[in-house]
Amino acid sequence: MKMYDIIDKKRQGYQLNKNEIEYFIKEYVKNNIPDYQVSALLMAICLKGMTDEEITDLTIAMANSGDTLDLSQINGITVDKHSTGGVGDKTTLIVGPIVASLGCKVAKMSGKGLGFTGGTIDKLESIDGYKTNIKRQDFLNQVNKIGISLISQSENLVPADKKIYALRDVTATVNSIPLIASSIMSKKIAAGSKCILLDVKVGSGAFMKTIEDATKLAQTMVNIGNMAGRETKAVITNMDIPLGHEIGNILEVKEAIDVLKGNGPEDLTYICIELATYMYMMCTKKSKEESMALVKKALNDGSAFKKFRELVIAQGGNVNLIDNPELFLKPKYTIELKAKNSGYIEHIDTGKIGIISCNLGAGRNKKEDAIDYTAGITITAKTGEFVNKGDVIAKLYTSKKFDIQELNDMYLNAITISKKQPPKPQMIYKIID
Ligand code: URA
Numbered sequence: 267m268k269m270y271d272i273i274d275k276k277r278q279g280y281q282l283n284k285n286e287i288e289y290f291i292k293e294y295v296k297n298n299i300p301d302y303q304v305s306a307l308l309m310a311i312c313l314k315g316m317t318d319e320e321i322t323d324l325t326i327a328m329a330n331s332g333d334t335l336d337l338s339q340i341n342g343i344t345v346d347k348h349s350t351g352g353v354g355d356k357t358t359l360i361v362g363p364i365v366a367s368l369g370c371k372v373a374k375m376s377g378k379g380l381g382f383t384g385g386t387i388d389k390l391e392s393i394d395g396y397k398t399n400i401k402r403q404d405f406l407n408q409v410n411k412i413g414i415s416l417i418s419q420s421e422n423l424v425p426a427d428k429k430i431y432a433l434r435d436v437t438a439t440v441n442s443i444p445l446i447a448s449s450i451m452s453k454k455i456a457a458g459s460k461c462i463l464l465d466v467k468v469g470s471g472a473f474m475k476t477i478e479d480a481t482k483l484a485q486t487m488v489n490i491g492n493m494a495g496r497e498t499k500a501v502i503t504n505m506d507i508p509l510g511h512e513i514g515n516i517l518e519v520k521e522a523i524d525v526l527k528g529n530g531p532e533d534l535t536y537i538c539i540e541l542a543t544y545m546y547m548m549c550t551k552k553s554k555e556e557s558m559a560l561v562k563k564a565l566n567d568g569s570a571f572k573k574f575r576e577l578v579i580a581q582g583g584n585v586n587l588i589d590n591p592e593l594f595l596k597p598k599y600t601i602e603l604k605a606k607n608s609g610y611i612e613h614i615d616t617g618k619i620g621i622i623s624c625n626l627g628a629g630r631n632k633k634e635d636a637i638d639y640t641a642g643i644t645i646t647a648k649t650g651e652f653v654n655k656g657d658v659i660a661k662l663y664t665s666k667k668f669d670i671q672e673l674n675d676m677y678l679n680a681i682t683i684s685k686k687q688p689p690k691p692q693m694i695y696k697i698i699d
Contacts, residue, residue, distance in 0.1 A: 269293075269303045276310040284323045291327040291426045301433055308430070308439040316444035318489055324444070325490050328452035331426035335375070335458035339406045342371040342413075343549040346459035347541060348450060350483070351383035353471040353620035354508035357538050358386045358416070359522035360530075363573035364542040366413035367564045370549040373409045375419045375457050379629050382471070382620025384518065387418045388629075392515035392594075392639035396583030412576045424452045432633075441473055447486040455494050461548035462491050462498045465541060468695065469506030471616025477502065477695050484698040497548050499699040503537060507649045507691050508616050510534035514628035514642015514663065520591045526571040533648075537693055539565070544697070597640040597663040603674055605653040609683040614649055618680035622673065626664040638665055649691055653683070 379385030398418040408415040468480035484500035491498025512521040524530040546557040627638030647659040
């Protein structure tokens with residue numbers, strides 16, 4: 267078999283067979299195919315697409331390219347959740363403890379943030395002492411003991427995705443439904459959980475910009491998950507508005523604690539209740555009403571917060587910070603941005619807000635960049651709110667030298683203020699199962 271022929275076949279729009287896909291993945295991971303040939307194939311896939319059968323073959327070949335996690339030692343039903351990437355998305359820190367407090371088993375590997383989207387592992391590592399890298403057996407024991415462990419992906423989990431993603435990042439081939447679906451689902455399948463809930467984000471702060479594209483991606487991933495024998499559902503959620511008020515690692519942990527204590531912002535609390543309800547339904551087959559009532563009870567009676575504390579203690583984190591969030595480290599500078607005109611916040615370009623947060627130090631532009639856990643943004647005026655000229659609309663936190671005019675212009679450029687009150691944003695568009 268020759269890589270040249272595989273590229274040429276896809277360039278002409280033909281369907282690749284399983285042997286061709288397996289060959290390309292196996293040989294690329296062994297460094298027997300050069301990056302330039304794989305780049306050419308990735309671009310051909312972007313332009314010509316793939317059938318469901320090809321996407322499934324690609325996903326399975328990628329999932330089998332390295333270690334796969336065997337969760338059979340865990341007593342109970344394992345459930346995983348994955349977000350396609352957003353701004354201010356701290357839902358894993360909330361829904362994991364909720365469903366674990368109700369008896370589901372959450373054995374979850376998460377990723378670091380890249381570009382304007384945040385990553386769960388960076389948020390967890392902002393808790394002093396929290397270890398995201400623990401031995402496999404300790405991870406399984408912890409899930410059996412307290413129902414939850416949140417760790418980083420092992421080095422050898424889906425090495426094909428690591429290599430392909432790095433190449434996509436520099437060849438303008440990230441935004442392709444077959445490539446996103448296979449990248450996400452190969453990691454979910456290799457990570458071993460029986461049930462998988464996908465949170466597919468749509469809007470200015472997401473890869474998918476339209477509900478139509480998000481639906482296509484969600485349907486593709488749900489089909490792959492179900493074909494691979496995992497119960498898979500997807501929720502299509504709004505990322506045209508940052509989730510909650512806080513963006514940045516320590517800020518997001520603090521906001522997650524607020525939700526777990528029943529004092530969180532309405533949009534974030536609402537999404538978390540919905541996501542946790544679907545996760546619990548998948549594990550137990552109970553009705554939506556009964557599941558949601560239990561999820562709300564876990565938030566209201568403190569059992570979800572108690573589970574989060576147990577998780578932090580089990581993984582070596584300083585629980586004093588969870589009990590007294592005011593003790594978290596603080597940034598050097600706080601900058602208040604003010605509205606230039608009176609009116610309603612009509613729209614927030616969430617991707618642009620994510621980029622500002624990244625530039626303040628909360629995220630990475632390159633994989634090797636260090637993160638400032640204290641950096642980020644508090645959005646004090648969200649979509650739909652009325653502001654008077656001169657009101658504080660956001661607080662920016664950083665320890666870097668900054669140009670206040672530039673930050674002000676960037677932020678104001680990301681929001682639209684209008685005289686007309688916009689409708690209340692819809693947070694959940696669709697469920698795909
Ligand atoms: N998240 C992933 O893991 N892979 C993608 O391709 C996009 C988002």
